Amino acid sequence: MATATVGTxxxxxDVEGSGSGPALLLVHGTGSGGAVVNWGQTVxxxxxxxxxxxxxxxxxxxxxxDGGPLTVEALAAQVIAVIEDAGTxxxxxxxxxxxSPVSAAVAALRPDLVHRLVLVAGWAYTEGDEYLRNLFTLWQRLGEVDPAGFGRIVTMTGFSRGFLNSIGRExxxxxxxxxxxxxxxxxHVALDLSVDIRALLPRITAPTLVVGCAQDATVPVENSRELHAAIVGSSYAEIDAGHVxxxxxxxxxxxxxxGFLGADVTAADLHVLVSA
Incomplete structure (x- = not known):
C-alpha cells in the first residue's frame, strides 16, 4: 500500500500485477469500503x-x-495524484x-494521463434527473435516521431482482x-447529489467505452446512454444486469x-467496436 498526498x-x-502495457486504474463508487469492497473480487x-x-x-x-464536502474535481485531483505518484x-x-463522473473529469482535465477510458453505470448530471435526485435524497435521509433501512435500499437498488432471488434470503x-x-x-452520497460534469464531457479525447446496465435501479441505464451520446466517438456496451x-x-x-482495452482501434472506429 502506498500514499499520495493531495491537500489535506x-x-x-495499491499496485498489483505487472505488465508492459498501460496500467489499469480502477475507481470505486459510493461507499466507505472503497476499493476493497468494489474491486477485491475482480482485480x-x-x-x-x-x-x-x-x-x-x-x-x-x-x-x-479533513472531512469536508467532496467535489468531483477534488476527487479527480486525487486520481491524478495517484497516477503521477505511482508513475504508471x-x-x-x-x-x-x-x-464514473470522477474518471470522466480526469480524462477531460488531464488527457495526457488517460490512454483509454471506461465508464460503468455512470451519469453526468443529478439535478436534471428526478429519479436520481430523489433516490440519493432518500439514501441521505435513511443514512441519518435508519441505518438498517439504508442497507436494504442500497441492496435493492444495487442488484437486479433476478440476482437477489438467485442468491436467496441468506x-x-x-x-x-x-x-x-x-x-x-x-x-459520497452528498457528492452524488451534486454531480454535474456536462461541461467536461466535450473535452474527453481518449478512446472511451461507456457500459450501461440494463436492469440498473440505482443509475438507470438511460444515464449511460446519455453519457455515450455526449462523448464524441465513444463506444457503448449494455449488459443485462443490475448496478453492481x-x-x-x-x-x-x-x-x-x-476486449475494449485490447482492441487496436482509433477513437473514430469505436462506434463499431461494441454494440448494445
Whole structure:
C-alpha cells in the first residue's frame, strides 16, 4: 500500500500485477469500503500481464482528510495524484458509479494521463434527473435516521431482482451490511447529489467505452446512454444486469472491458467496436 498526498488528503492506493502495457486504474463508487469492497473480487481477473492500481478516494475508510464536502474535481485531483505518484501513466482508467463522473473529469482535465477510458453505470448530471435526485435524497435521509433501512435500499437498488432471488434470503441478508451509512459513505452520497460534469464531457479525447446496465435501479441505464451520446466517438456496451454488474455478470463484464482495452482501434472506429 502506498500514499499520495493531495491537500489535506492522504490517499491510499495499491499496485498489483505487472505488465508492459498501460496500467489499469480502477475507481470505486459510493461507499466507505472503497476499493476493497468494489474491486477485491475482480482485480485478479485483470492482473495477468497487466499492472492494476486501485485507490481509496476521500470518504473511504483508508484515506484520511479533513472531512469536508467532496467535489468531483477534488476527487479527480486525487486520481491524478495517484497516477503521477505511482508513475504508471498514461493509464487505462475505469470508473464505476460515482467513480464514473470522477474518471470522466480526469480524462477531460488531464488527457495526457488517460490512454483509454471506461465508464460503468455512470451519469453526468443529478439535478436534471428526478429519479436520481430523489433516490440519493432518500439514501441521505435513511443514512441519518435508519441505518438498517439504508442497507436494504442500497441492496435493492444495487442488484437486479433476478440476482437477489438467485442468491436467496441468506445471500441477500449477507449483502445488506456491505455499505453501512458511515460519515464517509454519506459524504459520497452528498457528492452524488451534486454531480454535474456536462461541461467536461466535450473535452474527453481518449478512446472511451461507456457500459450501461440494463436492469440498473440505482443509475438507470438511460444515464449511460446519455453519457455515450455526449462523448464524441465513444463506444457503448449494455449488459443485462443490475448496478453492481461486476458481481452479477463478472465474466461478461471482464470480457467487455478487456476486449475494449485490447482492441487496436482509433477513437473514430469505436462506434463499431461494441454494440448494445
Amino acid at each position: 488528503a492522504r490517499v491510499r492506493y 485478479p481477473r485483470f492482473t495477468a500481464g497487466r499492472t492494476v492500481v486501485t485507490l481509496d478516494l476521500s470518504g473511504a475508510d483508508r484515506t484520511v482528510d 501513466g498514461p493509464v487505462d482508467l475505469l470508473g464505476f458509479s460515482m467513480g 445471500g441477500v441478508e449477507a449483502l445488506v451490511p456491505n455499505m453501512p451509512p458511515t460519515p464517509g459513505t454519506l459524504r 454488474v461486476f458481481f452479477e455478470k463478472e465474466d461478461e463484464f471482464v470480457g467487455t472491458v478487456t
